[in-house]
Structure formats: C-alpha cells, structure tokens
Amino acid sequence: MAAQVTAMLASLPTHDLLWELSNLVIMKEMKVAISESAKSGMLVGAVTMASGLFAGPSGILFGGIVGSCVAAYMAQGKFKTVPEIINQDMSSEQKEKLADELRKCLTAQNIYTVCEFALQVQSSELLLESIVHIVRQFVTSELAMKIM
Template sequence: MPINTAEALSLVTQICEEEKLRVAVKESVKGGFIAGGATILGGLFGGPIGLAIGGTLGGCTAAYLSQGKFKSVVSIINNDLTGAQRESLANSVRGIFSEIGPADYAALTLYIAQPAVKERIIQEVIGYFQSQLQMTIID
C-alpha cells in the first residue's frame, strides 16, 4: 500500500506537532553573539561582577530580540516549503515504511504508534531540515 505525499506529510506534521518541534530561524547564533559580546564587555570593564552582569543583560537582550522568530516545524512544512521540498520530505519518510510493506491501513497504524517508529520519523525530519534546508530544530 503506497503512501501518497499528502498522507506522509500529514503523518509528519501530526508527529511534529505532538512533539512541539520548533526551528530557530538563524536567531540562536545571533543571540549567542549578543550574549557572548555583552559578557566579554562586562568582564573587561567590571571583572568577575561585570561578567555576571554582562552575561545576564546580554542573555536578556538576546531573548527579547528573538521573540517570535522561532517557527514550528509544522508551520514551515505547511507554509514555507515548495512543492518539490514537500515531495522530498515525504519521500524521506516513505523510506521508513518501505522496510515493512504493510498489507492494510490497520497494520500501518499500529506500526506508526510504536515509539521507536515515531523516533525514526522525527530523526528523518530533523535530518532533512538540517541537510536540505540548513535549519536547526531546537526541541
């Protein structure tokens, strides 16, 4: 029973939503530079106390500036991926099911419910986002 693209993506989005997977859209690196720079400056000007104050202020500033800049994986799949990228992601997930070849929908449903299979699907999505889209999943 071949799984079409819509079914594969529906499965992926359901699992990603359950796991609350999110992507840092280039904000983690920027936040790290802000926090690190503030810590360095605090240390240079205030010694050990300055390190603590600079790190705290830098971390708070980075957190404030990155509000709303993290997207859910489901949002990216539904809104940001092109048709070719969706098809590629679906093909990646279909590869997991090619090993079992279930005869009916019930067998596939039981197979997907297994935690190890969910984990394989999550790892496939994470791998796809990292290798194909150069995005990092944070949860």
C-alpha cells in the same frame, strides 16, 4: 506487480502523509534553530565583555543579565517546530521529496495507507524512530537547519 505498488503508494498522498507527520507529538516537540543561537551567544558575550571593561566584576554580572535578556527578546519567534517548518517554510518540491523518503520507509514496513501509518506509528517504537530519523536527516541536510 509494479502497478499494484504504484496504486498502493497513491494511498499515501503527500498532503495527508505530511499532515499525519505534523500531528505526531514528537514532531511538535522538535525545535529548529534558524541561525539565532550563534547570534544570541555573540550578543551576550559582547555585552558582558563591554560591561566588564567599564564596570569590572559587577559589570560582568550586569552585562550577562542584560545581554541574556536582550538576546532572549530578540530571538523570540526565531525557533520553529518541525510542523511549522513543513507547513510554512518548505516548497512543494521539498514537501514532495520528504514525502517520498517517508513513503520508502513506510512501504518497506508494509504500510500503504495513511490510516495504517496513523495506527502503526502509535504502537511501533521502531517505526517512530525511523520516521524521526528521516525527518531529522531531511531538515539538517536538505534545509540546512539545526534541530535543537
């Protein structure tokens, strides 16, 4: 019996499983902030305060606008989607750990191949929610990143 389960899990190779995960629309919509939100907020606040001290109420307005534009420009490219994080930033060990977590969930729902996963995830809202929860948990706890 154990040999059958092991053989079935081999039908969920890490690369293929993570590729299917990356192709889910909901994963592409999940953005991860890489410590830029706090920096941007402090920049906007500092520029607004300095402008307000020098120019009064109109300085606050001008400082807020300029600070926001500068912060937005500096933060470009600092927010990544979950598939970008998986494909570009995660080590092989981290990818394997995420895939193991996903395999546990899928085998609990009697899904043993990537094809079954691709079909079931489109029709099962519960499965999709479980997958999203696993990915969110992994990104926040293992990678110490915040999902927006």
